[in-house]
Amino acid sequence: MEAVRASAAWVASRSTHVKVDLSEIEKVVEKIQGNVPKVEWDFEGIHYFDNSPLTVQYLFVLDAMNFCFWPDKDLTYDHLASGLKLALEKDKAALDTDHLQNYTGPQLRQLLNWPRPLPIEEERVRLLHEVGMELERSFGGEAANLVKSAGNSAATLIELITRHFPGFRDHSLYKGHQVFLYKRAQIFVADLWGAFKGENYGEFHDINSITIFADYIVPAVLRELGILKYGSNLSCSIDSNSEIVPGSEEEVEIRACSVYAVEKMRELINKKFGKQLLSIDIDLWLWSCGVQNMALSHHRTLSIYY
Numbered sequence: 001m002e003a004v005r006a007s008a009a010w011v012a013s014r015s016t017h018v019k020v021d022l023s024e025i026e027k028v029v030e031k032i033q034g035n036v037p038k039v040e041w042d043f044e045g046i047h048y049f050d051n052s053p054l055t056v057q058y059l060f061v062l063d064a065m066n067f068c069f070w071p072d073k074d075l076t077y078d079h080l081a082s083g084l085k086l087a088l089e090k091d092k093a094a095l096d097t098d099h100l101q102n103y104t105g106p107q108l109r110q111l112l113n114w115p116r117p118l119p120i121e122e123e124r125v126r127l128l129h130e131v132g133m134e135l136e137r138s139f140g141g142e143a144a145n146l147v148k149s150a151g152n153s154a155a156t157l158i159e160l161i162t163r164h165f166p167g168f169r170d171h172s173l174y175k176g177h178q179v180f181l182y183k184r185a186q187i188f189v190a191d192l193w194g195a196f197k198g199e200n201y202g203e204f205h206d207i208n209s210i211t212i213f214a215d216y217i218v219p220a221v222l223r224e225l226g227i228l229k230y231g232s233n234l235s236c237s238i239d240s241n242s243e244i245v246p247g248s249e250e251e252v253e254i255r256a257c258s259v260y261a262v263e264k265m266r267e268l269i270n271k272k273f274g275k276q277l278l279s280i281d282i283d284l285w286l287w288s289c290g291v292q293n294m295a296l297s298h299h300r301t302l303s304i305y306y
């Protein structure tokens with residue numbers, strides 16, 4: 001994921017609306033003495049897991065729709081994860097490619113047991129169709145085959161996903177430079193690694209190449225910690241829940257600076273305390289803090305990427 005790391009650093013070095021405060025990173029690292037609290041994958045107990053290829057199918061479909069919950073104030077990621085889990089428990093064929101290619105908006109709502117239209121529902125449906133079609137065309141209908149063809153490399157798997165599934169191409173253009181963030185592709189790798197505990201479909205020799213997943217929760221936590229500093233216009237927009245335009249400088253800076261800041265934090269902890277911490281470990285810690293703090297205001301961008 002060198003492209004993610006390098007382009008995030010490029011943005012951070014030219015950023016005008018968002019600043020990464022390195023001295024605050026040092027303070028946080030000092031305060032926790034390099035001990036990032038360990039958060040278990042599925043600490044919430046909401047994900048499907050049966051140690052089989054069906055779990056891989058579940059995680060891929062989950063991450064194909066793992067974006068933009070906030071427009072419905074009652075909807076969270078938990079509803080998607082547990083809704084798909086229940087659907088699979090009821091019908092093991094619910095995520096087969098012939099079903100994926102044919103779901104309509106109302107059927108998806110019914111599948112997830114959600115009483116009203118989902119945010120950007122037509123995009124969620126389109127992405128399900130895309131996943132169903134391409135899994136069938138190139139991977140015998142199974143996300144497990146996609147994972148197998150990556151040969152235990154996280155970087156190869158991300159490359160395969162972004163090559164075959166346009167909906168995962170989380171890129172932006174910033175000051176004429178292409179920026180790669182790949183939030184949902186990376187989180188899928190991390191979900192495999194977490195669910196299968198680094199074995200079987202979750203074994204990746206280069207898991208340390210993954211960065212954090214630039215969503216809307218982690219930046220809010222980094223801001224609360226004082227690590228991200230926003231300019232006054234951006235601060236006002238976020239605190240008043242105004243929407244931030246997708247692809248705007250502000251939006252790209254928020255996401256890229258979050259990736260960069262956590263890479264710096266990880267480097268510092270590993271160097272100072274002789275650890276081999278992964279960005280995923282820091283991500284899950286920060287994310288779990290963020291979702292438990294209802295008072296945090298986060299940036300609001302209508303996006304299919306996060």
Ligand SMILES: Nc1nc2c(c(CN[C@H]3C=C[C@H](O)[C@@H]3O)cn2[C@@H]2O[C@H](COP(=O)(O)O)[C@@H](O)[C@H]2O)c(=O)[nH]1
Pocket residue numbers: 040041042043044066067068069070075076077078191194212213214215216217218283284287291306
């Ligand atoms: N950086 C980061 N972002 C994450 C996750 C996860 C879930 N990961 C699972 C993996 C292991 C755990 O057991 C978790 O359950 C979701 N998100 C993002 O959060 C947002 C949803 O927020 P809210 O509207 O409040 O539900 C949305 O952008 C969603 O894409 C993560 O881990 N890291």
